[in-house]
Amino acid sequence: xxxxxxxRAGLRERKKQETRIALSWAAVQLVVERGLENVRVExxxxxxxxxxxxxxxxxxxxxxxxxxxxxxxxxxxxxxxxRRPPSEPxxxxxxxxxxxxxxxxxxxxTGAPDQQWVDGVRLMMSEPSLMGEFIKAEATAEAELAAAxxxxxxxxxxxxxxxxxxxxxxxxxxxxAMQHWLRADPPVPFMPLVEYALDQLARGLPLP
Amino acid sequence: xxxxxxxRAGLRERKKQETRIALSWAAVQLVVERGLENVRVExxxxxxxxxxxxxxxxxxxxxxxxxxxxxxxxxxxxxxxxRRPPSEPxxxxxxxxxxxxxxxxxxxxTGAPDQQWVDGVRLMMSEPSLMGEFIKAEATAEAELAAAxxxxxxxxxxxxxxxxxxxxxxxxxxxxAMQHWLRADPPVPFMPLVEYALDQLARGLPLP
DNA sequence: CGCAAAGATGCGTGACGCGCAAATTTGCTT
DNA sequence: AAGCAAATTTGCGCGTCACGCATCTTTGCG
Numbered sequence: 001x002x003x004x005x006x007x008r009a010g011l012r013e014r015k016k017q018e019t020r021i022a023l024s025w026a027a028v029q030l031v032v033e034r035g036l037e038n039v040r041v042e043x044x045x046x047x048x049x050x051x052x053x054x055x056x057x058x059x060x061x062x063x064x065x066x067x068x069x070x071x072x073x074x075x076x077x078x079x080x081x082x083r084r085p086p087s088e089p090x091x092x093x094x095x096x097x098x099x100x101x102x103x104x105x106x107x108x109x110t111g112a113p114d115q116q117w118v119d120g121v122r123l124m125m126s127e128p129s130l131m132g133e134f135i136k137a138e139a140t141a142e143a144e145l146a147a148a149x150x151x152x153x154x155x156x157x158x159x160x161x162x163x164x165x166x167x168x169x170x171x172x173x174x175x176x177a178m179q180h181w182l183r184a185d186p187p188v189p190f191m192p193l194v195e196y197a198l199d200q201l202a203r204g205l206p207l208p
Numbered sequence: 209x210x211x212x213x214x215x216r217a218g219l220r221e222r223k224k225q226e227t228r229i230a231l232s233w234a235a236v237q238l239v240v241e242r243g244l245e246n247v248r249v250e251x252x253x254x255x256x257x258x259x260x261x262x263x264x265x266x267x268x269x270x271x272x273x274x275x276x277x278x279x280x281x282x283x284x285x286x287x288x289x290x291r292r293p294p295s296e297p298x299x300x301x302x303x304x305x306x307x308x309x310x311x312x313x314x315x316x317x318t319g320a321p322d323q324q325w326v327d328g329v330r331l332m333m334s335e336p337s338l339m340g341e342f343i344k345a346e347a348t349a350e351a352e353l354a355a356a357x358x359x360x361x362x363x364x365x366x367x368x369x370x371x372x373x374x375x376x377x378x379x380x381x382x383x384x385a386m387q388h389w390l391r392a393d394p395p396v397p398f399m400p401l402v403e404y405a406l407d408q409l410a411r412g413l414p415l416p
Numbered sequence: 417c418g419c420a421a422a423g424a425t426g427c428g429t430g431a432c433g434c435g436c437a438a439a440t441t442t443g444c445t446t
Numbered sequence: 447a448a449g450c451a452a453a454t455t456t457g458c459g460c461g462t463c464a465c466g467c468a469t470c471t472t473t474g475c476g
């Protein structure tokens with residue numbers, strides 16, 4: 001049983017993940033190029049090298065396939081939060097967790113977010129039918145983040161709104177920053193926007 | 209030209225709204241009773257007294273029809289905020305606006321939210337395919353609220369994140385409160401939950 | 417080496433979303 | 447009051463889609 005390469009699962013599980021990512025990636029690629037209406041599920045399956053029917057074994061719609069990559073990324077915030085030292089103040093840990101999640105889209109040297117990601121996000125913000133899945137993905141990620149916050153603070157999720165509120169606030173900060181960043185005509189750096197948004201929320205949104 | 213009856217539009221516009229609401233209401237009714245999978249668009253149209261094809265003149269999916277009532281309600285927050293006196297502090301005005309929106313579900317005498325609304329919200333929170341539309345509706349309402357906040361504060365939506373953050377925070381507060389309220393086993397009153405959530409967010413989410 | 421489980425594939429079906437054009441209704445003019 | 451133009455509803459048809467079911471292939475383990 002191989003436990004090398006950092007991953008935990010066997011070949012079976014790995015191949016599944018590869019197929020999943022291949023499908024999702026192909027979906028984004030094709031739809032960015034041709035537009036949502038001009039890409040059939042069949043095309044995506046073909047681009048990923050699987051049978052059309054297999055597509056629905058992984059995703060139940062085109063939109064879900066496209067949002068999958070976003071979801072994977074958004075999940076990282078919760079995962080990263082759990083990795084931060086427990087002694088660290090909550091909001092500082094959150095800041096780091098968010099930063100870690102964003103860093104994925106930013107190749108170290110250049111500082112410019114990778115085009116793939118930007119295109120994907122732009123796509124999901126423009127097509128209304130994708131927006132639903134996009135936001136649903138973030139809601140899922142927020143639920144996980146709320147659980148992580150609950151664990152870290154020792155507050156029962158079902159007893160107090162606090163963890164959910166914090167997770168929601170982080171979500172709003174990220175979404176809002178992203179939205180403004182995408183539409184900023186003279187492009188502005190992204191991280192400062194998120195930092196600013198998180199800061200405002202952590203301070204209680206006083207009038208600027 | 210009649211300007212009576214408070215409404216502004218002619219008979220034509222009014223009938224359209226009636227049909228729209230009839231369709232949306234029928235959709236919620238039927239799906240609550242039979243489950244999403246056991247209701248066809250045809251059934252909804254029949255229940256509303258129109259041809260099946262007409263359904264798609266108003267909504268482009270079952271989910272959208274169901275979320276429509278929720279959307280109409282969520283819009284009220286922005287509308288109500290604009291009605292509040294400009295001298296009122298922002299957060300106080302927001303509190304009132306939210307309260308006004310919630311009051312719709314609570315018949316004055318009893319204080320118990322009407323079943324129709326509760327069923328609808330429960331439905332949208334349970335069926336994943338409805339959740340998308342549900343959240344999308346809230347996103348739309350949040351955009352309107354952000355615009356209202358921008359107008360009230362004189363802050364340009366495109367220049368500063370503030371209005372969007374505030375709108376987002378209100379959305380999170382409402383959603384979170386609603387979610388906890390729905391799953392509270394010994395039922396708890398709703399308004400205090402929202403008040404608490406809004407308060408926490410306005411204070412900057414200090415650890416309770 | 418071989419078997420049981422998991423996944424991939426092919427096929428068939430019911431429903432959906434929507435474009436198009438004809439029929440009907442509404443609102444305003446003369 | 448009559449009638450016309452615009453808006454709306456309706457019927458029809460097409461291309462996709464989501465998914466259940468049965469079958470074939472691959473994987474992992476004894």
